Amino acid sequence: xAALVLPAGLLVSMLLVAPMLLLFRISLNLYSPTEMMxxxxxxxxxxxxxxxxxxxxxxxxxxxxATGSTLLTxxxxxxxxxxxxxxxxxxxxxxxVVVMFPLxxxxxxxxxxxxxxxxxxxxxNAALLGLGLIAAPLPLLYNTGSVVVGIxxxxxxxxxxxxxxxxxxxxxxxxxxxxxxxxxxxxxFRRVVLPLALPGVIAGCVLVFVLCMNTYASAVLLGGPQFxxxxxxxxxxxxxxxxxxxxxxxxxxxxxxxxxxxxxxSAVLGRRYRRGKLEEAA
Amino acid sequence: MHLPSPGRLAFGGLVSAAFALMLAPVAMVMxxxxxxxxxxxxxxxxxxxxxxxxxWQRQEFARGxxxxxxxxxxxxxxxxxxxxxxxxxxxxxxxxxxxxxQTLLLGPLAVPGVVAGTALYMFYLRAEFWLDQxxxxxxxxxxxxxxxLTIPWTVRLVTASLQxxxxxxxxxxxxxxxxxxxxFRRVTLPAMRPGIIAACLFSFIQSxxxxxxxxxxVGPGRTTLPVAMLNYLEFRMxxxxxxxxxxxxxxxxxxxxxxxxxxxxxxxx
Numbered sequence: 001x002a003a004l005v006l007p008a009g010l011l012v013s014m015l016l017v018a019p020m021l022l023l024f025r026i027s028l029n030l031y032s033p034t035e036m037m038x039x040x041x042x043x044x045x046x047x048x049x050x051x052x053x054x055x056x057x058x059x060x061x062x063x064x065x066a067t068g069s070t071l072l073t074x075x076x077x078x079x080x081x082x083x084x085x086x087x088x089x090x091x092x093x094x095x096x097v098v099v100m101f102p103l104x105x106x107x108x109x110x111x112x113x114x115x116x117x118x119x120x121x122x123x124x125n126a127a128l129l130g131l132g133l134i135a136a137p138l139p140l141l142y143n144t145g146s147v148v149v150g151i152x153x154x155x156x157x158x159x160x161x162x163x164x165x166x167x168x169x170x171x172x173x174x175x176x177x178x179x180x181x182x183x184x185x186x187x188x189f190r191r192v193v194l195p196l197a198l199p200g201v202i203a204g205c206v207l208v209f210v211l212c213m214n215t216y217a218s219a220v221l222l223g224g225p226q227f228x229x230x231x232x233x234x235x236x237x238x239x240x241x242x243x244x245x246x247x248x249x250x251x252x253x254x255x256x257x258x259x260x261x262x263x264x265x266s267a268v269l270g271r272r273y274r275r276g277k278l279e280e281a282a
Numbered sequence: 283m284h285l286p287s288p289g290r291l292a293f294g295g296l297v298s299a300a301f302a303l304m305l306a307p308v309a310m311v312m313x314x315x316x317x318x319x320x321x322x323x324x325x326x327x328x329x330x331x332x333x334x335x336x337x338w339q340r341q342e343f344a345r346g347x348x349x350x351x352x353x354x355x356x357x358x359x360x361x362x363x364x365x366x367x368x369x370x371x372x373x374x375x376x377x378x379x380x381x382x383x384q385t386l387l388l389g390p391l392a393v394p395g396v397v398a399g400t401a402l403y404m405f406y407l408r409a410e411f412w413l414d415q416x417x418x419x420x421x422x423x424x425x426x427x428x429x430x431l432t433i434p435w436t437v438r439l440v441t442a443s444l445q446x447x448x449x450x451x452x453x454x455x456x457x458x459x460x461x462x463x464x465x466f467r468r469v470t471l472p473a474m475r476p477g478i479i480a481a482c483l484f485s486f487i488q489s490x491x492x493x494x495x496x497x498x499x500v501g502p503g504r505t506t507l508p509v510a511m512l513n514y515l516e517f518r519m520x521x522x523x524x525x526x527x528x529x530x531x532x533x534x535x536x537x538x539x540x541x542x543x544x545x546x547x548x549x550x551x
Contacts, residue, residue: 004371005383008364008433012386015430016398019405023397026404079293080300093548097538100547102304104534106491108508108515109527113307115519116314116322123310126324153303160300185289214394216494221515231396231494238400238498248404251397258394 027248037244045249055233055250062230065144066212069151073159073208074201076152081163082193086172096161103157107217114150114222115141142224150218155211159204166200167193199269206265210258230254308531315524322519333525343526346510352421353506354489357428362481364429365436366474372437373444384437391434395494402427403498419501427495432485439484439550443477476545483541484550487534 030040049055084095102110117123118140125137140146170193178188194201219229234254237247318328337343368387372380390398406417417423447470455465493508500509507530514523541547 002371002375002377004367004375005377005387008368008387008437009383011364011429012389012433015402015405015426016389016393017386019401020393020397022405022408023401076296076300076303079296083293083297093546096548097542098301099304101535101538102308104487104491104538105308105531106493106508106534108491108493108511109311109530110307112511112515112519112523112527113309113311115515116310116524117306119322119519121321121323123324130324149303153307156300156304210394214396214494216396216497217512221512231394234396234400235497238403244404247400251400254394255397259392262392 023248024252026244027252029245031243031245036242045246046253048246049249049253058228058230058233059253061144061228062213065148065151065215065229066209069148069155069212070205070209072148073152073155074205077156077159077163077204078201080156081160082167084160085164085167096164099157099160102153107154108221110153111150111217111221114146114153114218118146118149118222141222142227144223144227146222147215147219147227147229150222151212151215154215154218155208158211159208162204162207163197163200166197166203170196202265202269206261210261213254213258311524311527312531314521315528317521317524320520322521333521334529337522337525337529340522342505342510342514343507343522346505346507347526347529349421349424349505350490350507353424353428354486356421356425357432357489358482358485360425361429361432361485362436362478365433365481366440366478368433369437369440369444369477370474373441384441387437388434390430395492398430399427399495399498402430402495406499418499419504421504424496424499424504424506427499428489428492431488431492431495432481435484435488436478436481439481440474440477443474447473476550479541479544480547480550483537483547487537490533491530 026037027045028041028043030038030042030044032038049059080099084092084099087095115122119125120137120139120141122140124140125134128134129137174192174196175188178192179185183191214231215229216231216235219227220232223229230250231254234247234250237243237250241247314322315333316329316331317326318330319326365387368383371377372384372387377383403418406423410417451473452465452469455469456462460468491508492506493512496506496509497512500506507526511523511526538547
């Protein structure tokens with residue numbers, strides 16, 4: 001019966017593990033304008049990625065956008081998650097589906113929506129012009145702000161669902177006890193809800209940060225041609241530059257940051273969880 | 283009657299802002315798709331459905347749509363049985379190295395789409411060289427890539443539904459004289475059913491809307507709907523594209539409604 005795992009295992013090994021090993025090997029090769037690629041075992045591509053000011057800037061932009069978007073997402077998602085988790089009416093599963101729906105609609109569709117909202121003839125500029133608040137359309141698109149808005153909208157459902165699952169497991173009585181003892185709502189949040197929801201906050205932030213780091217559609221469509229993040233930069237090397245070894249190195253730097261964060265995040269969560277268990281046992 | 287406190291107002295404001303950010307772009311696309319004028323502007327000069335016809339007449343959208351339907355269907359039909367078998371084996375046989383296997387099968391979710399996409403592209407080019415056969419920009423190449431997306435979702439969802447099954451029910455059936463296959467068909471399989479149905483939904487949609495993995499694997503004559511939309515949007519946003527996007531939104535909504543009749547979607551996450 002254990003053999004039933006083999007077909008799926010083989011498939012993932014062949015279509016994910018083998019290609020990634022190949023990509024890693026390619027990242028150690030060297031680019032040549034005449035031969036495309038020369039076999040080598042060199043770290044030159046990795047060194048160039050961190051030394052070249054242009055690519056260093058791309059990496060810094062990506063990290064800053066991902067950090068800002070993650071924090072903004074956390075601030076926006078926590079109240080929504082709390083509201084969803086504490087909802088008791090029969091609308092609760094409907095509200096959950098409403099949160100999941102945009103997630104399933106796809107990034108390109110939602111980027112199209114932002115283009116229609118933020119463009120020069122878009123809904124927001126039209127409303128402001130109509131109200132006489134501005135004389136000319138505001139340049140809302142093709143800047144860092146529009147990319148962050150697009151990214152936050154994309155990752156919000158992930159954060160809300162992750163946080164709601166954890167908040168739901170916090171007994172209501174803990175909050176009631178605190179407020180009966182005279183704690184104001186903000187104190188209850190700071191001293192009771194937030195500490196107990198911390199595993200969810202960490203898990204949600206790691207997940208969302210990783211998604212932000214790897215943003216493609218929002219960066220390309222809402223940032224415009226001048227705005228560069230890591231994922232589009234990787235593709236450019238394969239589509240336009242034909243410098244496969246360097247593109248492969250950029251991909252592995254992105255993967256390295258992603259995996260490091262995921263591993264560190266789950267290690268922190270694992271330690272907290274075990275410590276909690278120990279206190280329970282004692 | 284008392285006025286809401288500033289804290290409550292801030293709380294309500296943040297909740298509304300989160301929902302607005304998530305839903306506004308989806309709603310806006312649907313609204314734009316019936317505006318009469320060709321350039322996105324407000325207020326509309328009238329309403330029309332002609333952009334839907336226009337969208338269907340554009341080859342890249344019609345072909346992309348049919349191609350994405352085909353790829354998503356095939357990837358689901360291949361990936362869900364493979365993932366279900368693997369989840370069943372992992373939960374029931376508890377093989378040695380099971381947790382490593384589980385990590386491997388969930389791997390496609392952990393690796394960024396861009397990285398997996400470029401790796402697969404390089405791999406396909408290498409394989410084309412060895413086999414002397416086209417793989418990139420073929421149906422087979424895209425389906426194989428998309429099966430990769432369906433496996434982690436299936437393993438996760440079916441594992442969850444199997445872990446909820448009490449073995450005692452199966453033992454009772456066996457003690458009452460049911461043969462192993464009958465036990466599987468009448469007890470185990472029905473217990474796995476919600477997981478399998480949810481896996482079909484998520485697999486199909488993950489494949490249908492996937493951009494990153496497909497981006498380098500499409501080519502002349504074989505594109506997918508999200509890639510066709512991205513290429514179009516890099517130049518302009520107009521009601522024709524909004525119509526295409528609206529069709530995708532409606533497709534997802536209908537699939538969710540159908541699935542929700544069999545299994546509570548809200549409980550799958």
